[in-house]
Amino acid sequence: MTACSVRLQIFLQLQAVNKELCSKFEACLGASTSRVEILHYLLQHEEVTQSTLQREVNIDAAAVTRHLKQLELAGTIVRYKKADDQRATWVKLEEEAKRHIEQSYSEKSQFVKETLDGFSEAELEQFLQMLSKVSKNVSRVTKNHLGGENK
């Protein structure tokens, strides 16, 4: 119990932080975190298919479809198909939306900066690495368990 308690606390704290962060973030900036992730990815990749977007952002395909539909309706993105493959749907940000997002990044960065107040650059770097390490561990764990180790 005591040996695992720090780890369990980390787990619970991670939950708690993330949850609060999400709700505050949405309240402050009026966009769900999923949508932010999608837009962030699109801003950095110019043109992608829905399926790769779905894989990269790690959101269910159905959710991606619904988000993109709304974003298209709002004029934020364009969706289109290409001649060589009529299955894949490509997604791209509208030019105006790009500018808009870039601009709103300043507000976001202000928010993010405040939540990471009191961290030195070195600590931030370290924090990020820790998160990445956990991320790697998590994906590995699943594979093992599905491999038959579980139960």
Add this chain to the structure above:
Amino acid sequence: MTACSVRLQIFLQLQAVNKELCSKFEACLGASTSRVEILHYLLQHEEVTQSTLQREVNIDAAAVTRHLKQLELAGTIVRYKKADDQRATWVKLEEEAKRHIEQSYSEKSQFVKETLDGFSEAELEQFLQMLSKVSKNVSRVTKNHLGGENK
């Protein structure tokens, strides 16, 4: 952009890690993270009112009600009122459920341990402190923004 990019990445990574962690956790152990948090709290506090539970675990009151209803139906907890205040509902784990949860902690701890593989005890401690610091920052940020600084 570059100055904030590490911070933004932390934010996004935090999201990603948490999400994957939750889904894997649920898949492996068959309980939603909310429920785990509730049960964890109950295991450590013997007897508690719904409203304090709701505050401590930071879940919406409606969600708490629904979780507890199910848990009561499953025989995991008991709910009752006290003579001196007919408003508050008190919640307590059944003895058998306590044992069951304690026992299932070993499986959980195995899972948690794997996700935190490769961390020294000192690093874990540090990680936890970082998370706590972010948590404090987040709650502070909200107050400021609601105070009128936003917009």
Add this chain to the structure above:
DNA sequence: CATCAACAATTGATGCATCAACTATTAGAC
């Protein structure tokens, strides 16, 4: 002691994410 504000819990409505089932398109096997 009647009224009103507060507190506690519940319910209904809504939004979002996921799974499963389905359609359409492409590529491979024979």
Add this chain to the structure above:
DNA sequence: GTCTAATAGTTGATGCATCAATTGTTGATG
């Protein structure tokens, strides 16, 4: 070339969390 399997996206059903509105209870004020 046709049949089958795989791929891409969509839709419906379900579960969960949140907000808003409601009920019931308590305490304070006049």
